Amino acid sequence: MAGGFGVATGGTEFKAKFTLLLLISCMISASGGLMFGYDVGISGGVTSMPDFLKKFFPTVYKNQQVSGLTGNYCKYDNQGLQLFTSSLYLAALIATFLASYTTKTWGRKMTMLMAGILFLAGTIFNAAALNLAMLIVGRLLLGCGVGFANQAIPLFLSEIAPTRIRGALNILFQLNITIGILVANFVNYGTSRLTNGYGWRISLGLAGIPALLLTVGSLIVADTPNSLIARGKLEEGKEILRRIRGVDNVDPEYLEIVEASHAAAEVKNPFQNLLKRRNRPSLVIAIVMQIFQQFTGINAIMFYAPVLFQTLGFKSDASLYSSVITGGVNVLSTLVSLALVDKVGRRILLIEAGVQMFLSQMGVATLMGLKVKDHSNNLGLVFGILVLSLVCSFVASFAWSWGPLGWLIPSETFAAEARSAGQSVVVCTNMLFTFIIAQAFLSMLCHMKFGIFLFFSAWVLVMTLFTIFLLPETKNIPIDEMNERVWKKHWYWKRYMDDLEDGPKGEDQV
Numbered sequence: 001m002a003g004g005f006g007v008a009t010g011g012t013e014f015k016a017k018f019t020l021l022l023l024i025s026c027m028i029s030a031s032g033g034l035m036f037g038y039d040v041g042i043s044g045g046v047t048s049m050p051d052f053l054k055k056f057f058p059t060v061y062k063n064q065q066v067s068g069l070t071g072n073y074c075k076y077d078n079q080g081l082q083l084f085t086s087s088l089y090l091a092a093l094i095a096t097f098l099a100s101y102t103t104k105t106w107g108r109k110m111t112m113l114m115a116g117i118l119f120l121a122g123t124i125f126n127a128a129a130l131n132l133a134m135l136i137v138g139r140l141l142l143g144c145g146v147g148f149a150n151q152a153i154p155l156f157l158s159e160i161a162p163t164r165i166r167g168a169l170n171i172l173f174q175l176n177i178t179i180g181i182l183v184a185n186f187v188n189y190g191t192s193r194l195t196n197g198y199g200w201r202i203s204l205g206l207a208g209i210p211a212l213l214l215t216v217g218s219l220i221v222a223d224t225p226n227s228l229i230a231r232g233k234l235e236e237g238k239e240i241l242r243r244i245r246g247v248d249n250v251d252p253e254y255l256e257i258v259e260a261s262h263a264a265a266e267v268k269n270p271f272q273n274l275l276k277r278r279n280r281p282s283l284v285i286a287i288v289m290q291i292f293q294q295f296t297g298i299n300a301i302m303f304y305a306p307v308l309f310q311t312l313g314f315k316s317d318a319s320l321y322s323s324v325i326t327g328g329v330n331v332l333s334t335l336v337s338l339a340l341v342d343k344v345g346r347r348i349l350l351i352e353a354g355v356q357m358f359l360s361q362m363g364v365a366t367l368m369g370l371k372v373k374d375h376s377n378n379l380g381l382v383f384g385i386l387v388l389s390l391v392c393s394f395v396a397s398f399a400w401s402w403g404p405l406g407w408l409i410p411s412e413t414f415a416a417e418a419r420s421a422g423q424s425v426v427v428c429t430n431m432l433f434t435f436i437i438a439q440a441f442l443s444m445l446c447h448m449k450f451g452i453f454l455f456f457s458a459w460v461l462v463m464t465l466f467t468i469f470l471l472p473e474t475k476n477i478p479i480d481e482m483n484e485r486v487w488k489k490h491w492y493w494k495r496y497m498d499d500l501e502d503g504p505k506g507e508d509q510v
C-alpha cells in the first residue's frame with residue numbers, strides 16, 4: 001500500500017492526467033482569491049478619496065485640507081480609518097474556526113458556497129452604506145467570507161492537485177489574489193476621477209462580481225475526493241478521483257486517501273489533536289510562516305500604497321497610478337512562482353527573495369530618510385522613480401516567495417488528521433497579523449517614519465535564516481506522505497516524529 005501513517009514508503013507517483021475537470025475546479029475555487037485580493041486592494045484607494053473621507057472620516061479630511069497641520073508621515077494616522085481596513089481581518093480570524101467545522105463536516109465545496117454568500121451580503125452593505133456602522137458591518141461580513149474562503153480553498157486546491165503540479169495549482173489562489181488587488185487598483189484609479197461623489201460606492205460595489213463568481217462556481221464544482229471519502233462517501237469519492245485524474249485505475253491513490261482518512265476519523269478533538277507531538281513541526285511552520293508573511297511588510301504597500309506614495313510627495317493621481325504599477329508587478333511575479341515552484345522547489349524561492357526584499361527595504365528606508373522630511377512636499381523625479389523601483393523589486397520578490405508559499409506550504413504539510421484544524425490556525429494567524437499591520441501601519445509610519453522599513457527588513461533577515469535552517473523542502477512529495485518523507489528525515493524536526501511508530505493512536509509525548 002502506498003504511504004500513510006506508520007507505513008514506510010518508497011515514494012509514490014500516482015498516475016494522473018491534466019483533465020478539464022481539474023482545470024475548471026481550480027479556476028472556480030481560485031476565484032475566491034479574486035475576492036480576497038479585491039478587498040485587500042480596494043481599501044487603500046477608497047480611504048484616500050476625499051468624498052469618502054468627508055462622509056465617514058471628517059477629521060482626517062480636515063487634516064488633509066489644512067496644509068501644514070500634520071507632517072507628511074502623519075497625514076492618515078487615524079484609528080477609525082485604520083479600523084475600516086482592519087475590521088475585515090478581525091472578522092476573518094474568528095470566522096475561520098467556524099469554517100474549520102464546516103470544511104470537515106460539510107466539505108470544502110459547501111464552505112466555499114457559504115463564503116460566496118457572505119461576500120455578496122458584505123458587498124451590499126458596503127456599497128449602500130449610509131453611515132460608518134453600515135460600512136463596518138459590511139466589512140465584517142466580507143471578513144467572514146474571507147475566513148471561510150481562505151480556509152477551504154487552499155485545502156481544496158492542494159487536495160485535488162496531482163502531486164507533481166500541486167505547487168503550481170495551489171498558487172492559482174495567490175495569482176487570483178494578486179489579480180484581485182490589481183483590478184481594485186484600476187477601479188480606484190477610475191472611480192477617484194468621478195466628481196459625483198459615487199466613486200467609493202462603485203469601488204466597493206464591484207466586489208459583487210468576484211463574489212458572484214465564487215457563489216455560482218461553488219454550486220458547479222465537485223468536492224475533493226479526500227473530503228468525500230473522509231465523510232464516508234467512498235464510492236462518490238473514488239468516482240471523482242477517477243474523473244479528476246483522467247485514469248481508470250486510481251486504486252493506489254484511493255487507498256492512501258482512505259488510510260489517511262481513517263486516521264483522521266479517529267481524531268475526536270481536532271484542535272487538541274493538533275497539539276500532539278507528531279503535529280508540532282507542521283504547526284510551528286504553519287504559524288511562523290503566517291507571521292513572517294505579514295512581517296515582510298507587504299500589506300503596508302498593498303493596503304496603503306496610495307497613501308504611502310502621497311506621503312512621499314507624489315500627487316494624488318501619481319500615487320494611484322504608482323499603485324497600479326506595483327499591482328501589475330505583483331501579478332507578473334506570481335507567474336514566476338507558478339512556473340518555478342515545482343521545478344526549483346520552495347526553499348530556493350524563499351531564500352532568494354529574502355535577500356532581495358532585505359536590500360529593497362534598506363534602500364527605501366535610506367532614500368526616505370534622506371529625502372522625506374515632515375514638511376517636505378516633493379521627492380523629485382529621480383528619487384521618486386528610484387523609490388518606486390525599489391518598492392517594485394520588493395513586491396516582485398514577495399510575489400514569488402512568501403505570498404504564494406505562505407499559503408501553499410502549510411496547506412500541504414499537515415497530515416490528513418490535522419489538516420482542517422491546521423488550516424484554521426493558518427488562516428487565523430494570517431488574519432491576526434494582517435489585522436495588526438492594517439491597524440498599526442499608519443500610526444507606525446507616523447511615529448517611526450522611514451524606520452518602519454528598517455523594522456520590516458530586520459524581520460526579513462530573521463525569516464530567511466529560519467528558512468535556511470528549519471524549513472524542509474516539500475516539492476514533489478505526495479500530500480499524505482509528508483510525515484514519512486519530510487518530517488522523519490529532517491535534521492531537527494525528526495525528533496518530534498517518535499510517536500509515529502505506533503500510528504496516530506500511539507502514546508503522546510509532550
Ligand code: BGC
Pocket residue numbers: 040174177178181293298299302330402403404406407430434
Ligand atoms: C497575503 C496578503 C497580501 C497578498 C499580496 C497574500 O498572500 O496573504 O496579505 O495582501 O498576498 O499579494
